Amino acid sequence: MTRRRIFSPVMCAAVVVALASAALSGCAADSKSTGGSTSGSAGAAGSAGSAQSLTIYTGRDKDEVTAVVAAFQKKYPQYAGKVQTVIAGAQDNLDRMRAEKSNPQGGFLWGGTQQQFEQAATEGLLTSYKIKNADKIAANRKDPKNQWFAEQLLPEVIIYNNKLLAAKDAPKDWSDLVKPQWKDKIVIRDVMPSGTMRTIYSAMISNSLGQTQSPDKGYAFLKALDANTVDYAATPDDMYTQLDQGTGVVSLWDLQDALIQPLKNHRPWSYVMPSSGAPVLLDAVGVIKNKAQDQAAKDFEDFLMEPTEQAKLAATYYQVPAMEIAAADKPAWLANLKINEMKIDWTVLGKNQDAWMTYWADNIKGKGGK
Numbered sequence: 001m002t003r004r005r006i007f008s009p010v011m012c013a014a015v016v017v018a019l020a021s022a023a024l025s026g027c028a029a030d031s032k033s034t035g036g037s038t039s040g041s042a043g044a045a046g047s048a049g050s051a052q053s054l055t056i057y058t059g060r061d062k063d064e065v066t067a068v069v070a071a072f073q074k075k076y077p078q079y080a081g082k083v084q085t086v087i088a089g090a091q092d093n094l095d096r097m098r099a100e101k102s103n104p105q106g107g108f109l110w111g112g113t114q115q116q117f118e119q120a121a122t123e124g125l126l127t128s129y130k131i132k133n134a135d136k137i138a139a140n141r142k143d144p145k146n147q148w149f150a151e152q153l154l155p156e157v158i159i160y161n162n163k164l165l166a167a168k169d170a171p172k173d174w175s176d177l178v179k180p181q182w183k184d185k186i187v188i189r190d191v192m193p194s195g196t197m198r199t200i201y202s203a204m205i206s207n208s209l210g211q212t213q214s215p216d217k218g219y220a221f222l223k224a225l226d227a228n229t230v231d232y233a234a235t236p237d238d239m240y241t242q243l244d245q246g247t248g249v250v251s252l253w254d255l256q257d258a259l260i261q262p263l264k265n266h267r268p269w270s271y272v273m274p275s276s277g278a279p280v281l282l283d284a285v286g287v288i289k290n291k292a293q294d295q296a297a298k299d300f301e302d303f304l305m306e307p308t309e310q311a312k313l314a315a316t317y318y319q320v321p322a323m324e325i326a327a328a329d330k331p332a333w334l335a336n337l338k339i340n341e342m343k344i345d346w347t348v349l350g351k352n353q354d355a356w357m358t359y360w361a362d363n364i365k366g367k368g369g370k
Contacts, residue, residue: 050078051078051082052082052107052292052295052296053083053084053107053292053293053296054079054082054083054084054108054293054296055084055086055106055107055108056069056085056086056106056108056110056300057086057088057093057096057108057109057110058085058086058087058088058109058110059087059090059110059112060087060110060111061317064313064316064317068304068309068313071309072300072303072304075303079296079299082296083300086106089193089195090112090113090194090195091116091192091193091194091195093106093111093112094116094120097109097120097125097288098125101123101124104288104289104290104292104293105290106288107287107290107292107293107294107297108285108287108288108297108300108301109126109287109288110151110285110304111151111283111284112195112283113195113196113198113281113283113284114150115195115199115346115349115350115353116195117284117286118143118148120147120148120286121145121147121148124289125288126147126286126287127286127288127289127290127294127297128146128147129147129298129301131146131149131305132306133305133306136325137149137150137323137324141322141323147286148284148285148286149285149301150283150284150322150323151283151319151321151322152256152283152310152313152319152320152321153281153320154254154255154282154283154320155255155279155280155281155339156196156200156203156252156255156280157252157254157271157272157273157278158170158174158250158251158252158271158272158274159243159253159270159272160251160269160270160271161243161244161246161249161250161268161269162269164249164268167270170250170270171250171272172272172275173274173276174221174274174276175276177225177228177252178228182228183227184228184229184230184248185228185248185250186225186228186248186251187229187231187233187239187251188229188231188232188233188248188252189233189235189236189251189253190233191360191361192361196253196281198353198357199279199281199349200279201357201360202349202353202356202357203279203342203344204218204221205218205219205221205222206218206345206349207342207343208221209348215352219359222364222368223364223367224368225368226364226365226366226367227369228368230247231247231248243267244268255271256317256319256320258270258271259318259333260317260318273338273339276342277340277342278339278341278342279341279342280339280341280342282322283322285301285304286301287301305323307321307323307325307329308329311325311326311329311330318333320334
């Protein structure tokens, strides 16, 4: 898709503030690209001249973002040249929205965990908007006030380099990861900037609480895992490269990347669905509270959350849709997918995640082998 340079004062200001916010929150968390401008559309009604501009904050694969925005523009040409995307990690995007609350620069948040969207809603960063296909999404996969909706389900799995590790020798469950044979063979995406990793680690703690509701057993597991971790990669791309090159032969990540990366980038990966169950994250979308981009964001959300569009993303990008889609529209891999879901009290996890992860960062990271 042809990239356009947008020189209007409004968009230039948006870029300046977005970059400043990124500096505040550090390097681009789950960035899968350096980000950039793409053309897009604005309100489903109105001429190109009157249509709003839209800035999308997202952690999605850059090719997926480009393809979806291009399809949106084709359907609503009045937004052509008016959509910019900022590709960064889920936590960085939330931190950026917090920094910009008094002067919002984004219009739509595309991707992030349920816990992050609940925080954004509680902090008044999102707008209530009931999408056209809201009834196709189960109640436990959307906000009761319509401030966010789950777009896809992300089972978290164990990934391994299949050129360096035979399937029979790969870890079969989370508990295997702390065994001595995996010393310095595990590479992990750095946890604190990553919504995915924060939730995986919090799930390990939540699943170990027991009747005492003490996180100590979970902390002990994460300390043993830290002892076996050779590196915490600064970005997903760094983690992918280290796994490819054998810096580590095992990692923890989401099923979508485990499926698409070997096909798209010819990575030597296979995955294991953990025998005790996989945490299944809700990856959501929502309209940022910003009147200057409100209509454009709502139009984009309605477009993205059409069952036919979700079926296309399932077929092309291995997304597991959170909404109901017709059986005939499901690609074969999705129709045959078996998810062994870990039972998690997401309310407890959501209330404690920040405290648990702060403790991990302060007391466990880099200290497991000591």
